[in-house]
Amino acid sequence: xxxxxxxVFAVSLVLMxxxxxxxxxxxxxVALRQRIDKAWANVDVAxxxxxxxxxxxxxxxxxxxxxxxxxxxxxxxxxxxxSPDAPIRRQAETSEATSAAIRSLFAVVExxxxxxxxxxxxxxxxxxxxxxxxxxxxxxxxxxxxxxxxTTIRSVPAVFLAPLFGWGPREFFAADxxxxxxxxxxxxx
Amino acid sequence: xxxxxxxxxxxxxxxxxxxxxxxxxxGLAAYRSGARVAGIGSSAIATMAAGEVRVDGVVExxxxxxxxxxxxxxxxxxxxxxxxxxxxxxxxxxxxDEERAVGFAVRDTTGRVRVFPRGATWSVxxxxxxxxxxxxxxxxxxxxxxxxxxxxxxxxxxxxxxAALLTxxxxxxxxxxxxxxxxxxxxxxxxxxALGPGGTWGAGGRRxxxxxxxxxxxxxxxxxxxxxxxxxPEEAAEGSDPAGLGGLHGTALAESLADPEIAADMAEAQxxxxxxxxxxxxxxxxxxxxFGIGRPVSIPELDPAxxxxxxxxxxxxxxxxETFEIAPETxxxxxxxxIPLVIYAGTPAEATTREQWRFVVGLVGxxxxxxxxxxxxxxxxxxxxx
Numbered sequence: 001x002x003x004x005x006x007x008v009f010a011v012s013l014v015l016m017x018x019x020x021x022x023x024x025x026x027x028x029x030v031a032l033r034q035r036i037d038k039a040w041a042n043v044d045v046a047x048x049x050x051x052x053x054x055x056x057x058x059x060x061x062x063x064x065x066x067x068x069x070x071x072x073x074x075x076x077x078x079x080x081x082x083s084p085d086a087p088i089r090r091q092a093e094t095s096e097a098t099s100a101a102i103r104s105l106f107a108v109v110e111x112x113x114x115x116x117x118x119x120x121x122x123x124x125x126x127x128x129x130x131x132x133x134x135x136x137x138x139x140x141x142x143x144x145x146x147x148x149x150x151t152t153i154r155s156v157p158a159v160f161l162a163p164l165f166g167w168g169p170r171e172f173f174a175a176d177x178x179x180x181x182x183x184x185x186x187x188x189x
Numbered sequence: 190x191x192x193x194x195x196x197x198x199x200x201x202x203x204x205x206x207x208x209x210x211x212x213x214x215x216g217l218a219a220y221r222s223g224a225r226v227a228g229i230g231s232s233a234i235a236t237m238a239a240g241e242v243r244v245d246g247v248v249e250x251x252x253x254x255x256x257x258x259x260x261x262x263x264x265x266x267x268x269x270x271x272x273x274x275x276x277x278x279x280x281x282x283x284x285x286d287e288e289r290a291v292g293f294a295v296r297d298t299t300g301r302v303r304v305f306p307r308g309a310t311w312s313v314x315x316x317x318x319x320x321x322x323x324x325x326x327x328x329x330x331x332x333x334x335x336x337x338x339x340x341x342x343x344x345x346x347x348x349x350x351x352a353a354l355l356t357x358x359x360x361x362x363x364x365x366x367x368x369x370x371x372x373x374x375x376x377x378x379x380x381x382x383a384l385g386p387g388g389t390w391g392a393g394g395r396r397x398x399x400x401x402x403x404x405x406x407x408x409x410x411x412x413x414x415x416x417x418x419x420x421x422p423e424e425a426a427e428g429s430d431p432a433g434l435g436g437l438h439g440t441a442l443a444e445s446l447a448d449p450e451i452a453a454d455m456a457e458a459q460x461x462x463x464x465x466x467x468x469x470x471x472x473x474x475x476x477x478x479x480f481g482i483g484r485p486v487s488i489p490e491l492d493p494a495x496x497x498x499x500x501x502x503x504x505x506x507x508x509x510x511e512t513f514e515i516a517p518e519t520x521x522x523x524x525x526x527x528i529p530l531v532i533y534a535g536t537p538a539e540a541t542t543r544e545q546w547r548f549v550v551g552l553v554g555x556x557x558x559x560x561x562x563x564x565x566x567x568x569x570x571x572x573x574x575x
Contacts, residue, residue, distance in 0.1 A: 002565075002566035002567070002569045002570040003563070003566045003567070003570060005566060006559075006562040006563045006565070006566035009559070009562045010559040010562060010563070013213075013555055013558060013559060014555070014559075017213070017217070017552075017555060020217050020220075021217075021220065024217075024220060024221045024224055025224070028224040028225070028228050031225075031228060032228050035228070035229060035230075035241070038240055038241075039230075042238040045238075133235075133236060134236045137232075137233040137235075137236040137299075138236065138238070140233075141230050141231075141232055141233075144230030144231075145229075145230050148227070148228055148229075148230060152228070
């Protein structure tokens with residue numbers, strides 16, 4: 001009789017432990033998905049801020065730059081290509097190309113002391129460089145969250161729950177290097 | 190029940206059952222905590238966004254540190270416990286059981302963020318976990334604090350730090366200079382009267398000393414809620430005010446003061462004399478930033494006989510202002526709505542490993558509980574122990 005009670009106790013304890021682990025794992029994966037969405041929203045905010053700042057910079061330097069209109073046009077074209085509703089991979093490609101174009105623009109601006117002398121341009125440059133830093137850090141955090149989520153749903157015990165709840169892997173915010181449309185700039189011009 | 194059941198076996202089984210279940214509960218809590226810390230990526234402090242975050246870096250003190258009671262170490266958090274066991278292996282009685290924290294900052298390679306630890310859960314391993322010896326000798330490393338419970342954070346003096354590092358000190362228990370009457374000397378440790386010859390504990394049973402703390406420079410991982418300081422709930426800011434002097438700049442209180450009706454009520458109260466006109470009038474010198482830590486930024490009004498405090502140098506005054514005046518838009522880390530604040534000693538990997546290890550110990554606890562239940566059943570059924 002006592003042994004039966006001990007057996008029921010043992011089975012109950014194991015079941016309770018398993019239920020608790022399943023419960024915590026489910027909540028942890030749901031939280032991971034939420035964190036990915038939040039991390040993406042934070043990337044998107046920074047992309048939007050950069051999108052809003054770029055026309056001001058282009059306007060400020062357009063009249064002062066004599067020969068490198070192609071660089072400005074590239075920045076303008078890539079800015080126009082920004083679409084918050086596009087797939088993440090497409091957005092990553094556009095974002096990387098925009099960052100490259102901005103770096104090219106800043107490299108060209110270095111050649112024009114009269115532009116650098118203007119506080120307005122310097123302030124804009126600082127602001128856009130700050131935004132570039134934020135985008136880079138938040139992209140890293142987003143990818144880190146995706147990595148954690150993708151690893152979790154492929155690991156025990158979440159791997160048993162993933163088919164039940166339809167948890168699939170998420171996409172990284174990373175561009176295919178072949179797809180990135182990098183602008184070419186002739187710095188000797 | 191069998192008439193000749195061994196009471197010792199039953200007691201041992203019950204103890205195993207209770208201990209195993211306690212370990213299991215602690216292990217399951219650690220599983221949950223470990224899943225959380227492992228499920229969040231660390232944000233770079235300089236570019237982190239508001240909301241649930243994990244930051245990791247090193248602890249930087251803000252204005253004041255605590256002094257730990259058992260090892261006199263400067264720290265921003267400690268949990269200390271002294272349990273005394275009465276003679277003959279009797280029940281343990283807590284002589285001291287204390288947990289304290291002050292606000293601190295975390296610095297990573299990109300920046301620094303203030304942490305307001307009110308309501309935090311701490312996961313900090315023990316720095317001291319020792320017992321008095323059989324002969325009553327105190328454990329090495331015990332260095333009871335006999336002075337103030339807090340210390341001001343002084344500007345870094347590189348030369349002094351190098352000299353301190355290079356100074357060789359003789360090993361000791363720290364009990365050689367017993368006999369003080371202030372701080373713990375006259376209270377907890379009872380001055381020299383409680384100590385036998387050679388600075389050891391005389392009367393009373395064996396003691397167990399436990400202390401866990403987080404010191405300046407220690408690696409730390411914080412999981413909590415990043416929020417602009419101006420939106421920090423009043424009680425969260427109050428609970429961690431480093432020296433008890435900081436105002437709530439740009440907070441809900443400041444917004445309330447802008448309300449015309451509230452402002453009219455306050456003006457009326459001030460006219461009646463029931464409300465003082467400002468912090469300077471209410472607190473006197475204590476309202477001067479830096480006064481409480483011996484570095485006032487303006488000249489305090491003192492009695493003629495009092496020793497005047499030297500004014501802070503411009504750099505120190507600037508540091509003091511940064512300490513006490515946090516811009517409302519500056520992100521700080523605190524407990525958030527439905528987002529608990531958990532502070533782990535060590536890097537994220539160390540924190541995760543520690544929680545996972547506790548979970549494994551919890552599973553061992555489950556096995557212990559099951560084994561104890563079976564043993565108890567066998568004992569009660571008369572199969573063994575009779």
